[in-house]
Amino acid sequence: MSTLINVPKNGGLTRTNTDRSSTLPTLSSWIEDIFNRDLPSVFSQNFNTGMSLPKVNIKETADAYFVEMAVPGLKKSDFQIDLDNQILSIATEVEEENETKEQNYTRREFGxxxxxxxxxxxxxxxxxxxxxxxxxxxxxxxxxxxxEAKQKPPRNIKIS
Structure with a gap:
């Protein structure tokens, strides 16, 4: 009798019995099968799948740091930038509500x-x-x- 390890879509490990001598499943194999089945996608997915953090470029020069963030479709009033104890926080919160009224129906969408x-x-x-x-x-x-933190240009020191 050999045992194979299968890796299902949800990443858990299950054991598969390759011994074909018994054709009827046992109670323990049924219970094992219930717990080792692929979980519904709602349990194995990241709940924040629809949201993503904007990409950030950070560059340092001799005089400064530059932070650039690509966030199209927003207004400057949508941003809140705070500095607290050397922690720079960039946040935004946008709510949308669209309503379309036609002859026979009204459609409202919230975002x-x-x-x-x-x-x-x-x-x-x-x-x-x-x-x-x-x-x-x-x-x-x-x-x-x-x-005092700015990088000074190199200079030549003469020996006396």
């Missing part, structure tokens, strides 16, 4: 979407000079460095 991204800023950021801009679907945040 809700939100996200929040948080970043721990280095202590070198001058938090009093942070600026944000939203243009053509791109949220840009300029995080200037403190004067």
């Amino acid at each position: 809700y979407s939100s996200f929040k991204r948080s970043f721990t800023l280095p202590e070198t950021v001058d938090d009093g000079k942070i600026k944000a801009n939203y243009n053509e679907g791109i949220l840009s945040i300029h995080l200037p460095k403190k004067e």
Whole structure:
């Protein structure tokens, strides 16, 4: 008698008995089969499948950090940007309601979407000079460095 391990769609392991000598299933095999079946997709899926976090590009230069986030279809008033204890949080919450009235019916659709991204800023950021801009679907945040943290250009030291 050999035992094979099958990996079903939901990622769990089940055992399959390849011994063909018994044709009737036993009570224990029925119970095992019930618990090892593929779970309904609602249990094996991520509940946030319809939502995704926007992609972020972070770039450092000698003078500043730049955060860019692609979030098309929003208005600048949809964003809330907060700084609390060196943690920069970018959030949005949008509710939509569309209603179409035709001769014989009324169709109403509701929509809700939100996200929040948080970043721990280095202590070198001058938090009093942070600026944000939203243009053509791109949220840009300029995080200037403190004067003492800015990279100085290399210089030649003469030997005396």
